[in-house]
Amino acid sequence: MSRPLEGRRAVVTGAASGLGAAAVRALSAAGAQIVATYHQTKPTDESQATWLQCDARDPDAVDAMIDAAVATLGGLDVLINAAGLWQQGIPGSITADDIDFLLATNVKTTVLTNQAAYKAMRASGGRIINFGSAEAVMGSPISAVYAATKGAVQAWTRSAAKAWAADKVTVNALAPAMQTRGADRLREFLGPDAAPFIDEQIKATIPLGGALGDPDRDLGPMLVFLAGEGSHFITGQLLAVDGGLIMVGG
Numbered sequence: 001m002s003r004p005l006e007g008r009r010a011v012v013t014g015a016a017s018g019l020g021a022a023a024v025r026a027l028s029a030a031g032a033q034i035v036a037t038y039h040q041t042k043p044t045d046e047s048q049a050t051w052l053q054c055d056a057r058d059p060d061a062v063d064a065m066i067d068a069a070v071a072t073l074g075g076l077d078v079l080i081n082a083a084g085l086w087q088q089g090i091p092g093s094i095t096a097d098d099i100d101f102l103l104a105t106n107v108k109t110t111v112l113t114n115q116a117a118y119k120a121m122r123a124s125g126g127r128i129i130n131f132g133s134a135e136a137v138m139g140s141p142i143s144a145v146y147a148a149t150k151g152a153v154q155a156w157t158r159s160a161a162k163a164w165a166a167d168k169v170t171v172n173a174l175a176p177a178m179q180t181r182g183a184d185r186l187r188e189f190l191g192p193d194a195a196p197f198i199d200e201q202i203k204a205t206i207p208l209g210g211a212l213g214d215p216d217r218d219l220g221p222m223l224v225f226l227a228g229e230g231s232h233f234i235t236g237q238l239l240a241v242d243g244g245l246i247m248v249g250g
Contacts, residue, residue: 011117012036025220026221027080035068070120083113089143127226157238177212177242
């Protein structure tokens with residue numbers, strides 16, 4: 001069995017469920033040593049990851065977590081920052097609390113985790129992988145602040161990539177279209193009557209298969225690639241893993 005990440009040392013945040021959990025499974029299978037974090041949802045995975053509780057919105061907690069990870073792993077080569085949350089928000093009915101919550105949950109966590117990881121990587125290089133969103137590219141009438149925060153993540157990713165390239169630290173973002181708890185939350189928000197419409201939209205807008213992807217089958221291999229040596233000349237990119245949904249490009 002191929003283990004292309006043998007010897008690579010990785011931190012995965014927001015790893016108790018969804019895309020973060022898929023990242024832990026994929027990197028573990030590829031041979032990486034992993035420290036994985038959760039905030040409130042306790043993990044149920046059976047990987048060999050070392051688990052730490054961390055509120056990624058708290059700078060002191062993030063710094064302590066990265067320090068602990070470096071001590072556990074003997075260094076740090078990869079950060080996959082999957083901490084974040086989808087939340088509905090229709091323009092015209094968005095509150096200040098909604099804005100503050102999503103900025104903290106999606107943007108602040110990205111900046112704090114990335115900076116802490118960079119400090120551990122800058123001597124020998126590394127890979128930072130964030131999560132953007134198709135909604136940031138296309139806009140969303142039902143989750144507008146979420147889309148805005150993911151746009152900020154993508155802008156931050158480009159800025160950090162430029163700032164840290166001299167230290168051989170690459171920073172990229174993924175825009176996945178996967179069947180996750182976030183996709184379920186969208187369905188719950190729209191209600192059961194909208195299910196046929198959602199299904200038709202997915203069939204019409206995702207050319208490859210007309211369905212959301214499976215995180216293990218479709219996203220895991222991309223995470224393994226970006227975490228490895230083969231991605232050394234890719235940085236500052238938004239990489240869509242979405243069956244052709246948005247087709248980002250010039």
